[in-house]
Amino acid sequence: MVHISPSLLSADFAVLGEQLDQVKQAGADLLHLDVMDGSFVPNITFGMPVIQSLRKISDLFFDVHIMIQRPLDYLEPLQKAGADGITFHYEAEGEVETTIRRIHQLGLKAGLALRPGTPGQVVFPFLKDLDLVLVMTVEPGFGGQAFRPEMLEKIALVRAEAVRQGREDLVVQVDGGINPETIALCAKAGADCFVAGSAVFGQADFAQAIAGLRAAAQGAQ
Ligand code: DX5
Ligand code: ZN
Numbered sequence: 001m002v003h004i005s006p007s008l009l010s011a012d013f014a015v016l017g018e019q020l021d022q023v024k025q026a027g028a029d030l031l032h033l034d035v036m037d038g039s040f041v042p043n044i045t046f047g048m049p050v051i052q053s054l055r056k057i058s059d060l061f062f063d064v065h066i067m068i069q070r071p072l073d074y075l076e077p078l079q080k081a082g083a084d085g086i087t088f089h090y091e092a093e094g095e096v097e098t099t100i101r102r103i104h105q106l107g108l109k110a111g112l113a114l115r116p117g118t119p120g121q122v123v124f125p126f127l128k129d130l131d132l133v134l135v136m137t138v139e140p141g142f143g144g145q146a147f148r149p150e151m152l153e154k155i156a157l158v159r160a161e162a163v164r165q166g167r168e169d170l171v172v173q174v175d176g177g178i179n180p181e182t183i184a185l186c187a188k189a190g191a192d193c194f195v196a197g198s199a200v201f202g203q204a205d206f207a208q209a210i211a212g213l214r215a216a217a218q219g220a221q
Contacts, residue, residue, distance in 0.1 A: 138176025
């Protein structure tokens with residue numbers, strides 16, 4: 001199953017509500033929301049007030065990717081704002097087990113993200129508890145960067161270990177530089193959930209963009 005999660009970071013923030021409606025009509029399966037704190041990554045995006053406002057007008061699954069230094073401090077506020085899933089970084093502060101448990105206690109799906117320099121093996125002990133692993137295919141912080149093909153091996157490694165542990169249901173997500181060419185490579189390597197910012201919100205026709213990405217991923221799986 002292929003899931004496309006358009007990243008709001010590339011949307012027009014002056015008309016966010018309309019863009020959300022349009023992307024849903026266009027066939028988005030989830031909505032990817034990048035929350036950055038200016039410390040874990042050298043950029044600042046948006047936080048709880050924006051998510052809370054969007055929650056009122058959308059029933060899309062809010063796939064919240066937090067690039068923040070202290071995830072534990074923000075889980076409950078994000079849940080209250082309307083997150084459906086929270087993906088935090090392995091490289092951030094706090095015990096991974098504790099953070100996963102806390103996300104689940106809040107009734108949300110839990111994901112663990114890896115920067116390009118972090119080896120895939122670090123997620124192995126947590127696969128039994130996770131809903132999703134996010135293999136970053138660019139250095140987190142900014143949209144519109146070039147895909148790193150050396151991440152394909154990591155995607156395959158995580159997928160193979162998940163299957164070995166009986167977790168065929170684990171979602172393997174990729175984020176950064178995804179377009180109709182790179183999505184096929186990632187799907188072939190074992191990813192099944194694809195974040196795309198510029199390849200969706202940067203295009204004139206969202207429906208055509210999402211359909212093109214989906215077809216490329218399905219053709220490669
Ligand atoms: C980058 C963010 C991404 C970003 C992807 O740190 O995590 O979600 O929006 O943008 P594209 O698809 O344009 O590379
Ligand atoms: Zn992201």
